[in-house]
Amino acid sequence: SQKIEQNSEALNIQEGKTATLTCNYTNYSPAYLQWYRQDPGRGPVFLLLIRENEKEKRKERLKVTFDTTLKQSLFHITASQPADSATYLCALDNNFNKFYFGSGTKLNVKP
């Protein structure tokens, strides 16, 4: 069965450092991978989408990589700020407009 893994342990980093979150998947061949941010008690907010034929995507302080051989995506936040503290979810499509979400990794950025 399809499986998406994100580190369930919270990631604690110091302000100004780069945060790197990992999303691994098995039994998938997704055409797209998306990253969302979720704050407590709220709905997820879309951040970035990367296609299977793209190695890297950037948006301001965010960078996403997508390695279909390793079946892994890395999500980077450079120059992190306390306001970046949230849970980050990855989501993969199944080529039929259905999406599967990971359980998310909580990021804590300390001032």
Added chain:
Amino acid sequence: DGGITQSPKYLFRKEGQNVTLSCEQNLNHDAMYWYRQDPGQGLRLIYYSQIVNDFQKGDIAEGYSVSREKKESFPLTVTSAQKNPTAFYLCASGDNRDRVGADTQYFGPGTRLTVL
């Protein structure tokens, strides 16, 4: 303002009762989705609809029902057949911005349902 709304924010239900969660969007999106989120777990797809008057079961549709009579609205009914309905319910609508089938999803604020 454009957006997607869900109501109510908190909902309490007695066992054996059906309850309907509202989801409305004015983003002119064709696709709409319902997810359930439990603590420490990812979002799980309940139902989705790609077009008015059509919807498909997701991975955990048992005990739930939906309708899609209008493009803007996609209500979810949690029936008494759902054995463990206490959860955070999220509605989303899809923007096919890449025009190649990928739906960027816009989520509502969620409804927290508690069964007493």
